[in-house]
Amino acid sequence: MIRVRKIAHACYEVPDLDKQVEYYTDILGLTLSAKDKEAAYLSSTIDHHSVILKKGAQAKCTHIGFQLGPEDDLGAFEKQTAAHGIKTTRKKDPEPTISDMVSFADSKGTTMEVFKRPDPQHQKFQTKGVIPHKLGHVAFHCTDVQQATKFYCDVLGFRVSDWMGDFFSFLRCGVDHHTINLIGTGSDRHFHTAFELRDWSHMQTACDFLSQNGYRMLWGPGRHGIGHNLFCYHQSPSGLITELFAELDQMKDEELGYFEPRPWHRDNPQKPKVWPKDPNAANLWGPMPPDEMMKL
Incomplete structure (x- = not known):
């Protein structure tokens, strides 16, 4: 099976494009690598873009981009996908630096973009803002989490890292514990987008920086189980x-x-499992997420 290797980018529609670009550059510390009349492209470092922003009436995640391995064949991946009864579209030069792409919808309607990335862009980390290492994962609310989880595993080659009960799956396509999260809440929509920081000290300075710029925490800091x-x-x-x-x-x-051992693990070794619907699965340090966060 040809599997996707990493999450490359996520695309969002937002009502105020300029304000969201300002947030990603001045607050998060991404690089505005290109902008035209239709979209803005923002990057952390090695890829031309990790985030794509387009103007839309409602804020939502519309596309997720995934990268194949350098030796993988995009045409063979398209045939593999079509064998599942999925309608695919081949696109030439659809985005800056991407010459060939296979596009199709997942089971909840989000567009998947699969391609082979060209040579790294060698962009520098910024010197202002939070400055994350990379785009880490994207999470979605789902009407049918079992079906969506099966789609990502069967079509894109994800592996299940963990479940919370039978309603919240955590899926990986590389070494990271999760690249896609799917939670069954009765609706199909974006939940959150995650960016990786260095360590606890980076999180501390990030929280201070966000607070100084008028951003309050919805939940955390904490440690997920x-x-x-x-x-x-x-x-x-x-x-x-x-x-x-x-x-x-x-x-x-x-x-x-098993996952690389760490002192804060509750299991030794820590293997993929089904976690009970328990506060420790969500936050080993304290409270569950506030109700307002789950409704946003």
């Missing part, structure tokens, strides 16, 4: 939720089947 990462959540100007995280579990060797 599932994935064991440090976390904090806030809202961007468009209303979309951003998570900042560090110390996420990693599975360095799929054959071994």
Whole structure:
């Protein structure tokens, strides 16, 4: 099976494009790598863009981009996808630096963009803002979480890292514990987008910087049980939720089947499992997320 190797970018529609661009550049510390009449492209470092912004009436995530391995064949991946009965579209030069792409919808209506990335862009990290390492994961509310989870595993080659009960799945396509989160809440919509920070000290300075610029925390700082990462959540100007995280579990060797041991793990070794619907699964340090966060 040809599997996607990493999340490359996420695309959002927002009512106020300029304000959201300002947030990603001045507050988060991404680089505005290109902008035209239709879209703005923002990057952390090695990719031309990690985030695409387009103007729309309602804030929402419309597309997710995934990268294949350098030796993988995009045509063979398209045939593999079509064999599942999925309608695919081949696009030439659809985005800056991407010459060939296979596009199709997932089971909840989000567009998947799969391609082979060209040579790294060698952009520098910024010197202002939060300055995350990378786009880490995107989470969605789902009407049918079982179906959506099966789609990502069967079509894109994801592996299940953990479940909370039977309604919240955490899926990986590389070493990171999760790249896609799916939570069954009865609706299909964006939940949050997460960017990786260095460590606890980076999270502390990020929270101070956000506070100084008028952004309050929706939830956190804390440590999730599932994935064991440090976390904090806030809202961007468009209303979309951003998570900042560090110390996420990693599975360095799929054959071994356990996540790299850490002192804060409750299991030793920590293997994929079904967690009970318990506060410890969400936050080992304290409270569950506020109701307002789940409704945004």
